[in-house]
Amino acid sequence: MAANAHSAKTASANQPQDDLLEEQLTRIRLSITEGPPYCQGTLSLPNSDFTLFYGKEGNAGRLNLSTATEAQLQQLADACQPATFGLNQQDVHDETYRKAGKLDKTDFLLAFDAIHAGLIDVVGEELVIPRYRMEETIRAEMYKLNVYGPGSFFKPHVDTPRSELQFGSLVIVFPTAHEGGALALREHEGEDENKVTKEWTFDSSALLANCTEPSIAYVAFFSDVEHEVLPVTSGYRVTITYNLYWTDRKTIPPAVSVPKPVPTNEDTLRTTMRALLDDPTFLPDGAVLMYGLHYKYPLDAHESPQNGRNALKNLTTRLKACDAVVLNVAQELGLPAKLGVLYITAEGRWHRSTILVLCDRVAPLSHMQQVEYPLWETLKRDYGGELLTRPLRRFDGKPIANVKWISTAPRFTRKETTFMAYGNEKSMETTYWEIYLRLSVGPAGDRGGKPRDLPASKEK
Ligand SMILES: O=C(O)CCC(=O)C(=O)O
Ligand SMILES: [Fe+2]
Numbered sequence: 001m002a003a004n005a006h007s008a009k010t011a012s013a014n015q016p017q018d019d020l021l022e023e024q025l026t027r028i029r030l031s032i033t034e035g036p037p038y039c040q041g042t043l044s045l046p047n048s049d050f051t052l053f054y055g056k057e058g059n060a061g062r063l064n065l066s067t068a069t070e071a072q073l074q075q076l077a078d079a080c081q082p083a084t085f086g087l088n089q090q091d092v093h094d095e096t097y098r099k100a101g102k103l104d105k106t107d108f109l110l111a112f113d114a115i116h117a118g119l120i121d122v123v124g125e126e127l128v129i130p131r132y133r134m135e136e137t138i139r140a141e142m143y144k145l146n147v148y149g150p151g152s153f154f155k156p157h158v159d160t161p162r163s164e165l166q167f168g169s170l171v172i173v174f175p176t177a178h179e180g181g182a183l184a185l186r187e188h189e190g191e192d193e194n195k196v197t198k199e200w201t202f203d204s205s206a207l208l209a210n211c212t213e214p215s216i217a218y219v220a221f222f223s224d225v226e227h228e229v230l231p232v233t234s235g236y237r238v239t240i241t242y243n244l245y246w247t248d249r250k251t252i253p254p255a256v257s258v259p260k261p262v263p264t265n266e267d268t269l270r271t272t273m274r275a276l277l278d279d280p281t282f283l284p285d286g287a288v289l290m291y292g293l294h295y296k297y298p299l300d301a302h303e304s305p306q307n308g309r310n311a312l313k314n315l316t317t318r319l320k321a322c323d324a325v326v327l328n329v330a331q332e333l334g335l336p337a338k339l340g341v342l343y344i345t346a347e348g349r350w351h352r353s354t355i356l357v358l359c360d361r362v363a364p365l366s367h368m369q370q371v372e373y374p375l376w377e378t379l380k381r382d383y384g385g386e387l388l389t390r391p392l393r394r395f396d397g398k399p400i401a402n403v404k405w406i407s408t409a410p411r412f413t414r415k416e417t418t419f420m421a422y423g424n425e426k427s428m429e430t431t432y433w434e435i436y437l438r439l440s441v442g443p444a445g446d447r448g449g450k451p452r453d454l455p456a457s458k459e460k
Helices: 002-010 016-029 070-079 120-124 202-208 264-278 305-317 320-331 373-380
Strands: 038-044 051-056 061-063 085-087 089-090 101-104 107-108 139-149 153-157 167-175 176-180 183-189 198-200 214-221 226-229 231-233 237-246 287-292 297-300 337-347 353-359 404-407 430-433 435-441
Touching: 038 120, 038 202, 051 070, 061 070, 061 202, 070 139, 089 176, 120 139, 120 167, 120 214, 139 287, 176 202, 202 214, 264 320, 297 305, 305 337, 320 337, 320 435, 337 373, 353 373
Parallel strands: 287 404
Antiparallel strands: 038 214, 051 061, 051 107, 085 089, 101 139, 139 237, 153 226, 167 214, 167 237, 176 231, 183 198, 183 226, 287 435, 297 430, 337 353, 337 435
16 A cells, blocks of 8 residues: 555564554444435425415416426426536536526525424434534525426536535425436445445435325435436426535534433444553554545635634534544544645656645645645645655655554545536535544553654644
8 A cells, every 4th residue: 555655665574563453443444434424304394384486576476386286387497597517617507417497596485494394403413413513503505496397317416515614415305296306325435446336315206205294305415425316207306405504603602511412333433442542552652543534525725824724623623424423532532633635646757656745724736837846845845744655765854654544545546536527516616625634643551642753743
């Protein structure tokens, strides 16, 4: 593995220790429970909640979304504009990628309200946002009404984050007669021949067909998860989408302290980590443990150095699900923890040597006019970069962190993924990055202390 290349020479002599360490790191990895990145369900509502007013001034319509006839839905579809999506920072209308109608929120008024219906609280709990994050309440912002008529679909994409505070999307599907139009959610892990895809389906028409009372179906998912609306084969699938944000902490009154439940997955990881930290054979000299966050997080690439650093620090209060669990457990066990943006650069002839640099903020590389070679020097000098691997020729004499990877070490052959090109909106000002949690583990007997071979300056 690239990250361990510099220790390859001694690999055979240390085989038993290497095997033990690999087994110990696997134990941590397996204790991190990655739940599904979404939640779904149905909610029955009073008849009056289904009333929708829509249209432009002087040409408005009204219907009830639980009893609407096909002719009424056709009228609603006709009042829509073609839905666009974001591609390489442009708003694009391309019916081979997205075929659907949309109404902006200035052009409709709906009686149903996700917040008053209690749906936002349910979503907060069901998406397994750990208990200690719930003090930060969720803000739901209605985004658009969409009509997917016969033959409509939206190919795989990842929603464009509207700000660093956005973490998810909520889709409400109304009980208008339709078939098809299921939402597929996918997570891809590994690359090339090792790629594994997990898939989940939110089949709103099947869910609604099972309801005896007039109901809506809902799905909420972390917005960095790839999703696709499969073709609607008949009828009209009418939806409202919401963007889900963390509210800015400063606006929240101090939380009343009440005992909160502890999820089992957090207990499992805590027990595993505590046992390993007590075990003198586990990293006897200490080390830096790197955990690649399971989810992606939007960060603005054009911040000033101070704001950029703060953005990364503030992100620690907004981690999703298992990522928050790992940070929380590390902090409880007294391990210094911080987030960094990982850059994988290459140098040497044929780019044979991979250099991993952990920066304290996003480096807006794609916007730089000129990047000084080698890139790792720029990252180190201007973006708080910490070298995690040794450059081939130049080396300033300081030791390099003894780095172990809880998640698989990153490789250079990263292909462009869907999230970089396709979004649901054109804006790419705030976009997703590879973020790692850097945990510092001190030597046996002093786990909160400094690993033996680390320069003091890194352990602040
Ligand atoms: O309608 C859905 O289920 C999802 C729509 C969607 O992905 C979007 O509007 O970005
Ligand atoms: Fe989407």
